[in-house]
Amino acid sequence: MSAAEGPLVVGVDTSTQSTKALVVDAATGRVVASGQAPHTVTSGAGRESDPRQWWDALTEALRQCGQAAHEAAAVSIGGQQHGLVALDAHGEPVRPALLWNDVRSAPQAHRLTEELGGAKFWAERTGSVPAASFTVTKWAWLAEHEPEAVRATKAVRLPHDYLTERLTGQGTTDRGDASGTGWWASGTEAYDEEILAHVGLDPALLPRVVRPGEVAGTVREDHGLPFSKGTLVACGTGDNAAAALGLGVRPGTPVMSLGTSGTVYAVSRRRPADPTGIVAGFADACGDWLPLACTLNCTLAVDRVATLLGLDREAVEPGAGVTLLPFLDGERTPNLPSASGLLHGLRHDTTGGQLLQAAYDGAVHSLLGALDRVVDEDADPSAPLLLIGGGARGTAWQQTVRRLSGRPVQVPEARELVALGAAAQAAGLLTGEDPAAVARRWDTAAGPVLEAVERDEETLARITGVLSDAAPLLEHGTDTA
């Protein structure tokens, strides 16, 4: 491999299932080395991970990067949004982190929305109506169920903040990830003291919100990672904001990410405030906005159906009129936290492959239902949909999105767009450039475009009909958790 043309930077994605690290040539965007190590997430009623595992996974992912990681001139860490990391006075977790896909705080989300002025208040104040994913609802859940953990908490962090702080020794976050907490006011771009007081969280426990382009800190001594003391550390951001950065998208270009979560989003110049709660009004990592809708059931749910059927994930067959709503983890879009999976239309001649296709269709239907809401009204409806995340590598996912969206679908060749976005932040610190401009210079969105096909309205209407007819079952859920 030829020598790098510019300084090396490291970008990290600490996502739900694993931590991925890339060493990137800041001049060209070429990935010089990469590493990945898994995390475990609890199953059962909640979804929790020990934050110390993320650090161990980061250490292992960087070890796999070899010598190149030692040469990094700047580092940035992006990661899964919303998770509640509660630390004691020594920076140790007082309990495992409550993750974005843990729906136990659904009653607190409902209660907080009602107690503080309703959905419109929250949407205007924070950009979003809190669902069970939002950190504020997790803090309220913890206060109710584990008051001793709340009493022991001396610092509250998001997943990417936790790792950045272990690297720099400074408690920092950024506007992108702060906007997913539910206690950051999107109008003033500051912590919302009224909401914090309402949930009994002292603002002094929260990290400083670093401005886009500002240095979050430098690597401290004795951190155990391959970086030299004094290496620049960028602020990082939430994974969706990092991927938007990593693609260098401009307003009007929609993105669909297929990973543990499914998301659809677009960059916007207008601050979102959707009182229906379908669109979360996140900030992006630059200074614009990132209206986004997120599902809890995406690649893991469809892979689970394939496993149950004993099929390879690509073994889909078309047709049959069977509907599968793959809400194995409850759901956030539509907002059905107590729901479970639902199958309708099963016949003697339905094949396993058709059932599997129905699971893909159900997962993609939820995301496409929100697509028009996240893209600005004046955006070109025929612009390609950028498809990213682990699922984007699968033919069945690509073809399902193409058929149900009726849009051209572009699949970037670059694999780890969250880590690339973080790398672009790190590169921006060195060159003084806007990180989105860095990503555009790196041409990270380049990849084949699958031409548009006629939209499969029949399937979309059938799924919408089942969702509506099954509403009471989906709202009340089952008691087996």
Ligand SMILES: Nc1ncnc2c1ncn2[C@@H]1O[C@H](COP(=O)(O)OP(=O)(O)O)[C@@H](O)[C@H]1O
């Ligand atoms: N070739 C592939 N085809 C379809 N799905 C894939 C493929 N490779 C990985 N995946 C899916 O990607 C998922 C992981 O995606 P990723 O975006 O890395 O997740 P996360 O960032 O949420 O941890 C896995 O659950 C797996 O199902």
Ligand SMILES: O=C(CO)[C@@H](O)[C@H](O)COP(=O)(O)O
């Ligand atoms: O909750 C959201 C967005 O609001 C999720 O998108 C999480 O940020 C988790 O991301 P992945 O691990 O699936 O990338």
